[in-house]
Amino acid sequence: MRTYDIAVIAGDGIGPEVVAAGKRVLDGAAHGFSLRWHDLDWSCARYQATGAMMPADGLAQLAPHDAIYLGAVGDPAVPDHVSLWGLLLPIRQAFQLYANVRPVRLLPGVPTVLSDTRPTDIDMVWIRENTEGEYAGVGGRLHQGGAGEVATQTSVFTRSGTERVVRYAFEVARSRPRKLLASCTKSNALRYTAVLWDDVVASVRTEHPEVRVEKYLVDALAARMVTHPETLDVVVASNLFADILTDLGGAIAGSLGMAPSANLDPTRQHPSLFEPVHGSAPDIAGKGIANPAGAIWAGAMMLEHLGEQDAARHVTHALEVALADPANHTPDLHGIARTDDVTRAIIAALA
Ligand code: GGG
Numbered sequence: 001m002r003t004y005d006i007a008v009i010a011g012d013g014i015g016p017e018v019v020a021a022g023k024r025v026l027d028g029a030a031h032g033f034s035l036r037w038h039d040l041d042w043s044c045a046r047y048q049a050t051g052a053m054m055p056a057d058g059l060a061q062l063a064p065h066d067a068i069y070l071g072a073v074g075d076p077a078v079p080d081h082v083s084l085w086g087l088l089l090p091i092r093q094a095f096q097l098y099a100n101v102r103p104v105r106l107l108p109g110v111p112t113v114l115s116d117t118r119p120t121d122i123d124m125v126w127i128r129e130n131t132e133g134e135y136a137g138v139g140g141r142l143h144q145g146g147a148g149e150v151a152t153q154t155s156v157f158t159r160s161g162t163e164r165v166v167r168y169a170f171e172v173a174r175s176r177p178r179k180l181l182a183s184c185t186k187s188n189a190l191r192y193t194a195v196l197w198d199d200v201v202a203s204v205r206t207e208h209p210e211v212r213v214e215k216y217l218v219d220a221l222a223a224r225m226v227t228h229p230e231t232l233d234v235v236v237a238s239n240l241f242a243d244i245l246t247d248l249g250g251a252i253a254g255s256l257g258m259a260p261s262a263n264l265d266p267t268r269q270h271p272s273l274f275e276p277v278h279g280s281a282p283d284i285a286g287k288g289i290a291n292p293a294g295a296i297w298a299g300a301m302m303l304e305h306l307g308e309q310d311a312a313r314h315v316t317h318a319l320e321v322a323l324a325d326p327a328n329h330t331p332d333l334h335g336i337a338r339t340d341d342v343t344r345a346i347i348a349a350l351a
Helices: 015-029 044-050 058-062 080-086 088-094 159-175 193-207 218-227 239-252 293-306 309-323 339-350
Strands: 002-011 033-040 067-072 099-105 123-129 133-142 150-156 180-185 212-217 234-237 260-264 272-276
Touching (some): 002 015, 015 033, 015 067, 015 309, 015 339, 088 133, 099 159, 234 239, 293 309
Parallel strands (some): 002 033, 067 272, 123 234, 180 234
């Protein structure tokens, strides 16, 4: 029997709750293979106890795994830039998880804030550049705390880094029926980095004449997601732009709690990482009401990446069946279901 070794970083807040739900569903879908979970306590609690979110050899510990399953990072007791740069961002950069794939899809029966919108109107795949750009981590603070303090944060866009994620996005666009790719830019104002981005999109598109390409300024694209979501299919965007707009995507697709994400190293030299888009939501942590759908959907993406296509399809189908019933909607979807109710309904739908 095939066995996959999965490193589990449940993390903070509602992370452990949604990851536990995801593990139950994925174990229920595992036929002909098994998942061997390796739980790691890397988190803000660990930071408070030891001064580090993960051990010094954390990346070396993760490297031999087939995949990484992550819940959420962040706690009010630890500054957010410390927790994010202590765990998630170093993993994305060190393992070159350059393609962050974020489906934005409205499932049947899930309520949306957009009026006159059918599920088929919201069906996008966002490809977020995940290793550089605005999140390169370059900058510094001078004269800290003084009246003359200066802070710089430099965006780093490399041609090779942009090319590889844009090329990946073209491939995803090509594989979908509409063969439509939107490039998110801001090259009217960002006359260096975003102009390089546009140049790369123009160059890579010559390799894919079958894909129709539209270019949108990020501000106009935000509006379009709300006014004409049906005109968007695959979207490629920089690290920050896609981070922001996929939260909007979660909101129009029912709730941020629904949104899954795969941080992929398409070369497969390193383990890819799968996580819900949402954060640790400390306000609802421990109450048993977190929506596990994003984490479970991310788990389905992990199964697909591992080559277990049938199991992945079963999980997404079970998710759709369960979420079609408002009785399985958690409070973020205006329901009264608890995390455990939704999880059990999804497991029942697997059968
Ligand atoms: N689910 C992972 C998580 O906690 N995300 C919160 C967050 O702020 N992530 C930043 C990012 O995705 O760049």
